[in-house]
Amino acid sequence: MPAPRNHPDELRERAVREVRSTGRPMAHVARDPGIHQESLRCWVRQAEAGERDDWLTTAERDELKKLRKENVGVRQANEILKAASVFFAQEIDRPRTRPSRGAPLGE
Incomplete structure (x- = not known):
């Protein structure tokens, strides 16, 4: 059974979109809504993995x-x-x- 999610999906999607569109460092994007930097890094990697065919x-x-x-x-x-x-x-x-x-x- 997966672990319960601490952050709503909307927050995840918005944070990932901001990292990708603005080019700001993940640490800065994660600090604003109070997300841990490693959590955001994992979310970005998951989003990229879903889009890439070569992985x-x-x-x-x-x-x-x-x-x-x-x-x-x-x-x-x-x-x-x-x-x-x-x-x-x-x-x-x-x-x-x-x-x-x-x-x-x-x-």
Whole structure:
């Protein structure tokens, strides 16, 4: 459940609009209505994120994180398979010598 909002939506929108339209520093804009500067910074970032197409959504970020983790596992499995194939290729290429008929096995 999200935290209760301390400031009405209208105040948020007005403060964000003022930062974007006037170019005044966020600290100055936040001081007038008594908003904390970091709160205003977060509101401005949220407004920008909603307008930009080149930023990832939360769902996309979560999927990317999952796929990167999966990719690490696939790369590790691939390295293991490469090492195993080299090992078995060497075993196949190794010349086999037969023990002589009179010699006991294991000597």
